[in-house]
Amino acid sequence: MRKLICFPFAGAGASLFRPWAEALADTLVVTAVQLPGRENRFAEESYTQVEQAIDDLDADLDALLDGATDITLFGHSLGAVLAYELALRIDRAAPDLPCRLVVSGSPSPSRPRVQHASGLSDAQFLAQVREFAGYSHPSLDDPEMRELLLPVLRADVEMHEAYSSHDKAPIGMPVIAVRGRDDELVSAAELAAWQAVTTRPLQTLEVDGGHMYLTDHPQPLFGLLRQTMALA
Numbered sequence: 177m178r179k180l181i182c183f184p185f186a187g188a189g190a191s192l193f194r195p196w197a198e199a200l201a202d203t204l205v206v207t208a209v210q211l212p213g214r215e216n217r218f219a220e221e222s223y224t225q226v227e228q229a230i231d232d233l234d235a236d237l238d239a240l241l242d243g244a245t246d247i248t249l250f251g252h253s254l255g256a257v258l259a260y261e262l263a264l265r266i267d268r269a270a271p272d273l274p275c276r277l278v279v280s281g282s283p284s285p286s287r288p289r290v291q292h293a294s295g296l297s298d299a300q301f302l303a304q305v306r307e308f309a310g311y312s313h314p315s316l317d318d319p320e321m322r323e324l325l326l327p328v329l330r331a332d333v334e335m336h337e338a339y340s341s342h343d344k345a346p347i348g349m350p351v352i353a354v355r356g357r358d359d360e361l362v363s364a365a366e367l368a369a370w371q372a373v374t375t376r377p378l379q380t381l382e383v384d385g386g387h388m389y390l391t392d393h394p395q396p397l398f399g400l401l402r403q404t405m406a407l408a
Contacts, residue, residue: 179244180204180401181262183255185281185388186305186332187325189215196394203402204248207240209233209258213328222331226339230261237269247275248401252390254336256282260347260373267347276404277347277374280354280397281387283362284369285341294334298326305333346375352404354397356389357382 180200182193190208197206211229213222223229233240241247247266251259256279263277296304302316316322316329353370355362364382371378383389383396390397 177243178204178246178248179241180206180248180250181240181259182206182208183249183251183258183262184208184211185253185255186336187214187329191215192391196398199394199398200401211332213331222328224331224334224338226257226261226335229258229335230265233262234265237265241266241270241273244273247273248278248404249275250278250280250401251282252280253282253387254332256280257285257336257339260285260341263347263349264344267349271348276350276352278352278354278401278404279370280390281356281359281362283366284353284372285339285344286372287366287369294330294337301330301333302326305329341373344373346373348375350374350376350379352379352381352400354381354383354400356385356387358384358386359389361387 180196182190182196184190184192190210193206193208197208200206210217211223212220212232223232249259249263249266251257259277260279263275266273266275294301302322316325351370351374353367355364355367364380367380368378370380381400383400385392
């Protein structure tokens with residue numbers, strides 16, 4: 177069984193990838209990671225550290241990998257960092273399992289984040305996040321929904337801003353780094369810096385769209401994932 181394990185961007189839940197499961201059913205079994213604080217885990221406290229989130233998954237790593245003969249890890253923005261951290265765990269726990277990491281819309285974690293939104297007032301925080309992402313979920317315009325969603329988004333942003341990979345050994349699996357061609361937040365140079373996390377040659381790809389290209393037209397990414405499987 178070829179499995180695609182997906183991590184969403186900050187504030188999003190596993191339902192983001194429901195259409196992916198249908199679109200890729202001919203090639204991959206799609207498993208979307210659901211972090212606490214959202215959707216069916218709404219009542220649970222959100223994590224503020226990447227390691228907390230991956231420790232949670234690590235406890236059930238055998239179940240997550242069960243039946244898989246080939247793994248692709250995918251994450252966008254914050255999700256790219258989470259997918260990378262899980263790749264580190266899999267690289268140690270199951271080095272013989274064919275596995276690759278596809279990171280999207282994210283600078284390499286080897287580069288420290290310069291701008292931060294944590295600790296700002298709600299209005300300043302939302303404005304800064306909107307500037308970071310070039311996108312704002314419509315639900316945040318509704319006061320009641322904003323009150324529900326803001327704690328999760330704050331926790332995710334804190335998780336992303338606090339993460340550092342400076343003491344991590346490179347992984348031994350292939351890494352493919354993707355960005356929207358019009359992404360003003362992640363440059364081609366920042367994407368290329370993902371080379372620091374792997375001992376393999378890095379593959380980079382640009383697709384049409386901006387930072388949130390995958391919410392508007394993910395089809396080029398689907399093509400990449402199918403092509404990657406065909407070459408595996």
